[in-house]
Amino acid sequence: MQKQVYLFFIALFSLGPLFGQNIEGTVPTYLQLVGGQFKAERAFETTKFVADQWRVPGNTGFDTCIMYVKHILEEAGFVPEAIASPGMPHYRLEKYPLRQPAWDPLSASLHIKGQPEALLNFSSNRNMIAINSFSTPPGGVEAEVVYLKDCSADGIKKAKVKGKIVMAACGINRLFQQAVVNEGALGVLAYSIPDYNQPEKYQHSIPFRGISFNSEAKGWGINLSYAAKEALSHALAKGPLTITVNIQTHIFPSEELTLIAEIPGQSRPDERFVFSAHVQEPGANDNATGVGTLAEMARVAIQLYQKAQISPQRTLTFLWGDEIRSTNRFITQDSSRAQGIRWGVSLDMVGEDTEKTGGTFLIEKMPDPSAIWTRGEDKHSEWGSTLVSKADLNPHYFNDFIESVCRTHALSTNWIVNTNPFEGGSDHQPFLNAKIPGLLFWHFTDVFYHTDADRIDKVSPKTLFNVGVSALSSALVLCEGGEKVATEIAQIVETAAQKRLRAEKKLSLAAIKEGESLTHQTEIISTWTDWYMATVGTLSDMLFAPPSPQLLAQLAALKEKIAAQSTDALSELKKP
Numbered sequence: 001m002q003k004q005v006y007l008f009f010i011a012l013f014s015l016g017p018l019f020g021q022n023i024e025g026t027v028p029t030y031l032q033l034v035g036g037q038f039k040a041e042r043a044f045e046t047t048k049f050v051a052d053q054w055r056v057p058g059n060t061g062f063d064t065c066i067m068y069v070k071h072i073l074e075e076a077g078f079v080p081e082a083i084a085s086p087g088m089p090h091y092r093l094e095k096y097p098l099r100q101p102a103w104d105p106l107s108a109s110l111h112i113k114g115q116p117e118a119l120l121n122f123s124s125n126r127n128m129i130a131i132n133s134f135s136t137p138p139g140g141v142e143a144e145v146v147y148l149k150d151c152s153a154d155g156i157k158k159a160k161v162k163g164k165i166v167m168a169a170c171g172i173n174r175l176f177q178q179a180v181v182n183e184g185a186l187g188v189l190a191y192s193i194p195d196y197n198q199p200e201k202y203q204h205s206i207p208f209r210g211i212s213f214n215s216e217a218k219g220w221g222i223n224l225s226y227a228a229k230e231a232l233s234h235a236l237a238k239g240p241l242t243i244t245v246n247i248q249t250h251i252f253p254s255e256e257l258t259l260i261a262e263i264p265g266q267s268r269p270d271e272r273f274v275f276s277a278h279v280q281e282p283g284a285n286d287n288a289t290g291v292g293t294l295a296e297m298a299r300v301a302i303q304l305y306q307k308a309q310i311s312p313q314r315t316l317t318f319l320w321g322d323e324i325r326s327t328n329r330f331i332t333q334d335s336s337r338a339q340g341i342r343w344g345v346s347l348d349m350v351g352e353d354t355e356k357t358g359g360t361f362l363i364e365k366m367p368d369p370s371a372i373w374t375r376g377e378d379k380h381s382e383w384g385s386t387l388v389s390k391a392d393l394n395p396h397y398f399n400d401f402i403e404s405v406c407r408t409h410a411l412s413t414n415w416i417v418n419t420n421p422f423e424g425g426s427d428h429q430p431f432l433n434a435k436i437p438g439l440l441f442w443h444f445t446d447v448f449y450h451t452d453a454d455r456i457d458k459v460s461p462k463t464l465f466n467v468g469v470s471a472l473s474s475a476l477v478l479c480e481g482g483e484k485v486a487t488e489i490a491q492i493v494e495t496a497a498q499k500r501l502r503a504e505k506k507l508s509l510a511a512i513k514e515g516e517s518l519t520h521q522t523e524i525i526s527t528w529t530d531w532y533m534a535t536v537g538t539l540s541d542m543l544f545a546p547p548s549p550q551l552l553a554q555l556a557a558l559k560e561k562i563a564a565q566s567t568d569a570l571s572e573l574k575k576p
Contacts, residue, residue, distance in 0.1 A: 047292030131210030140246030289351030
């Protein structure tokens with residue numbers, strides 16, 4: 001994009017989601033407040049910096065990104081926790097031992113003997129080196145390629161691969177263990193690309209993959225693109241094939257860093273809303289966008305705090321670290337702190353230019369009945385479903401509230417917002433494991449997911465703006481709390497419950513007509529009823545004082561409406 005056009009769009013996005021509109025209610029008020037301060041160009045700039053680094057825990061790229069965000073926090077006004085006065089916004093840098101040395105990829109190339117041009121080169125295929133690969137000798141290694149159709153242990157043993165380079169279409173770690181560690185091969189070439197990456201269309205992109213760290217074997221692996229796999233296969237069809245592989249990596253002792261910033265709550269500092277964005281993974285959307293968006297959210301939050309435009313009663317926490325591990329550590333290492341965590345949101349793949357990547361923005365819900373019975377408008381992504389039972393349900397208003405905030409923002413931005421039932425696999429999982437309401441903001445399907453084609457040109461500043469504004473506004477509403485907020489969320493829950501029970505009744509009537517059992521359909525509607533009845537009770541966590549008679553009456557009336565609508569639906573199902 002030309003610079004002038006880019007700056008025009010940045011200025012447009014920075015005007016705020018409800019610019020020039022009359023607003024009522026806590027949610028629209030915060031959307032306008034945050035939208036007026038959130039700078040998409042700053043989030044994009046940080047995202048670009050992070051995307052340029054190759055990031056795994058403890059390595060140079062990971063640590064460089066942590067320090068970059070730390071500098072943003074310091075410039076914004078966060079001070080080191082060790083010198084912060086009580087109640088002052090602060091940050092801390094935590095350090096933990098790594099289970100194994102850190103790993104930096106430096107350079108790599110793969111040449112077919114007799115061909116001057118490299119078939120693969122690290123400068124254009126930055127995922128070609130399997131994570132934890134050791135360096136080859138200076139100048140590389142030259143050896144015969146053995147192609148295996150049978151990747152089993154017996155198949156590899158029979159192929160007598162010692163001193164050779166093994167190629168196969170299977171997972172690289174399993175191939176490495178059998179061929180290099182067990183049978184003495186020099187290294188492996190593996191092809192394993194999911195269909196959603198459309199490898200035959202995007203023939204030069206490679207997903208990142210790793211091998212188990214092994215300081216004795218000191219072997220290596222190369223991940224193949226579709227084009228490289230085809231070229232090697234054609235060469236092998238003509239007879240024996242020799243290739244040269246040159247890999248240079250840096251393996252060194254290091255520490256795992258986690259960066260945490262907080263704006264303490266005014267009256268309930270031990271209660272928290274926690275945002276988490278993982279730094280590792282080398283892509284732009286995954287997850288430089290989460291890092292960049294969260295950094296700008298923290299800057300906006302402290303700016304509003306310093307200007308006394310916000311006064312959160314609960315603490316706002318921003319966390320950058322290793323996916324799942326850092327979030328889980330924050331929750332589990334301090335039981336008292338864990339008790340005060342009220343909500344958690346993971347920002348993971350939040351900046352997609354969907355016209356280029358495909359898919360859509362998604363809010364992955366905490367487990368609700370749609371994760372058990374996925375039907376109607378509820379759809380799983382290509383990531384796939386996770387087994388959920390009634391025992392996994394933790395009824396709460398969080399799903400409907402967050403969706404409502406995002407859809408309110410979307411009314412004035414033409415942002416497409418969708419949801420998916422719980423699937424797992426990111427930083428929302430540790431919250432849910434601890435029975436804390438947790439959600440994921442993400443995009444899927446992304447045709448470039450986990451590949452080296454996931455670069456900054458696939459990131460949209462507009463999306464960074466939409467996600468960042470909605471996420472921070474949601475947290476500010478909940479951290480403000482109080483009876484007014486409880487009343488407004490009760491209205492959101494009422495609307496959501498009515499919509500859900502209407503939809504489930506319609507789906508169950510159609511299912512019974514198709515011959516499904518009344519008992520099963522009754523169970524589905526009854527489970528949704530129980531979910532919403534229990535959800536009403538969770539609204540009390542908004543309060544700082546006993547509820548007023550008016551709020552008690554509102555909640556009682558809401559339960560009566562849910563019960564009446566459920567009774568009506570169940571009666572309809574029983575009609576002949």
